Amino acid sequence: MRIFAFTPMLGALFASALLTFSEPARAASAASDFASPEALMEWAATYREHPAPYRLPEAVHAMQRFGLLGDTEKRGFCTGFIAGVLGTNPKDGPGLVAGMFPMPGKEQAVIIKAIAYSGRPDWEDVLIRYRSKMPLREPMIADYLNGKEPLLMQADLDQDTELIYTLWGYYAATGQYQPVMRIIDALRWAKAKDEPGFSWSKLTAGWTRDPKGVDKATIGGTAKWTLASYGERNRNLIALYRSELPRQPKEIAAPLRDVIEAAELFKSEDVREDQLTAIQEAQKQQVVEANGMSKLETAGSIGIATGCVAATALGQAQVTVPCVIGGALYSGAVKLLH
Structure with missing residues (x-):
């Protein structure tokens, strides 16, 4: 795939064209590029080495066309990536946004969040x-403006795993730490390797159980994995982890130490399996406490996603691209019998 070098003049010409093209013309132009998920992920994977922000509108249309804006993990990563490109291109941002339309009402939420x-000082004006x-998105727009x-950097981490992937998307586009x-910081809810099993002590709120306990265990597990x-895939990250280790409190330092060891030894799959087990145990304990020891069965989706989209854009596009289409949550069931 040919990558064009970005210059200020080319960026200005492209931004001007975006503002003057008709909506159908922009849609047709977007459809002509990024003909495959592989092409899209190759561009994302090499973006920091070969910045081409003028292609962002085309990429956004491709994300929508390939269904990447409808899945929690993929939507989160794409939102963060778009936000990162907009945030690091202060002069071209408004023109880049113009080229993202038309966009279906449901997927417009990604543009608003991005x-x-x-992080632009003029994000409200844009x-x-x-x-x-x-x-159709006026209520959502008003909520952000008000x-x-x-x-992104102020949102509570205990909301859902989508925020974790949004943060990874922003990093992929910018390289900012x-x-x-x-x-x-979300590792405070993750199980450390030397812990014998899931512990509610990480998830207590005062003297009562935290109603978000299982969600936090899922978010902490996703962060660790x-x-x-x-x-x-990106060994520079390990250097960051090591530099942060002495500064972290015990509840974060222990799982962070596990992260460093797993990343250095290429054993991240062990981390995923360990965290998945911890989340299943958290679900089991929560159901038992809520229902006593009565016989019941419950099944749910364990939200440690494959991370394939972010993994692709963080350095191994040729290996992990197939999961852009097929990636899914690891699912698990909790069966309690008495």
Whole structure:
């Protein structure tokens, strides 16, 4: 695939064209590029080495076309990646956003979040500029403009795993370590290797059980698994982990030490299996406490995703591209019998 060098003049010409093209013309232009997920992921994987922000609108249309904006993991990563490109291209941002339309109403949420998460000082102005193109999303736009919805670096980590992948997407586009630091902070909810089993002590709220206990265990497990998995592919991350280890409290340092060891020895799969077991145990304990020892059966999706999209963009596109289409959550069932 040919990668064009980006120059300020080319960027200005492209931004001008985006603002003057008709909507159908932009859609047709977007459809002509990134003909496969492989092409899209190759561009993302090499973006920092060969920045081509003028291709972002085409990439966003391709993400929608390949269904990447409808899955939690993939949508989160794509949102963060788009936000990172917008945030590191202050002059071209408004023109890049213009080229992302038309976009179906459901997927417009990705554009709104990407603008708000970009870290641009003018993100509110950019969002206001394009709100007329997203009338069905006016309530969501208003929530961000009114401060009811948090920005990326302020959002609570205990919401869901999508935020973890959004942070990875921002890192993939920018190389900035702040998003990774936030992911490390989620290790407080992960099981350390030397712990005998799942412990509710990580998930207590005062003297009561935390109603988000299982969610936090899932988020902590996802953080630990992705930190190890992506550290295998990007060895610079291991240096960051090591530099942060002495600064972290015990509840973060223990799982972070596991991450470093697994990444260095290419044993991230062991981390995934260990965290999956911990989450299943958390589910089991929560159900037992809620229902006593009555006979019941419950099944659920264990939200440690494959991480394939972020893994692809963090350095091994040729190996992990197939999971862009086929990647799914690891599912598990908890069966309690008495």
